[in-house]
Amino acid sequence: MERGNTKHGALLDERMAQETRGNVRGTAGGRAEEWKTPEPAGEDQPEVTFAPGGYGRGVPAGIGSVEGEAFSRFGSYIGLSAFPGNRAALESSARTLEAPDDVMRRLAALPDGQIFENAAQAWEASEGRNA
Template sequence: MERGNSKHGAVLDEQMAQEVRGISQGVAGGRAEEWHTPEPSGEDQPPVSIAPNGDFGRGIPNGVGSAQGEALSRFGSFLGRNAFPGDRSALEASALAMEAPDDVLRRIRTLPEGRTFQNTAEAWHASEGGTA
């Protein structure tokens, strides 16, 4: 006796398998329907780019890629999400648990005592005025 799906026929089962094959096998674009794919730019329009001017925001002062932006990112990478909201001691405990380097621990130790920080950016700006 052959066991199988009694709700569908073999043809419908194969069709349903084809519909999810891109997801199960990881084919590029397997999750997107064809109509989700953006159309290319028209003849009188500039080309579409995920990075206008090709800079990915690197030219923005204190933005992504700047020295201060990279320092903020490094600072935040040693603070766990469970540390927030938290005071200086909670942030320090999280940083120690994540084996933060000395410069990050020094910056955390400059935070004002008794203040609760809601996120990394708030702690960053309170530590030495957000200067790197």
């Protein structure tokens, strides 16, 4: 025995099901009302030239750029627990995470005795040194 809604007729039930089909099935662009569609970024949005979080002037622009990818790779081999820390702490963390030689060379080029608060500071201090 098929159960249906006793408040509506079969025609109204079918129409209501069609109205929500896109939302229920999750098809792309299935939003029934235009106001539910997210707006694209406007022309008045500022261009991001530094990594989110505002670490400083030494953070390269954007993921996808050569500099941005190099910075990301560098930072991914330094554990968060190493910060704040000096060169020895950063090198120890990088060894634990099995950092490649180029990252280890960059860390070895850091000035001794300086404390780094984050990867951006270490990147900036090692920029252009034996990388």
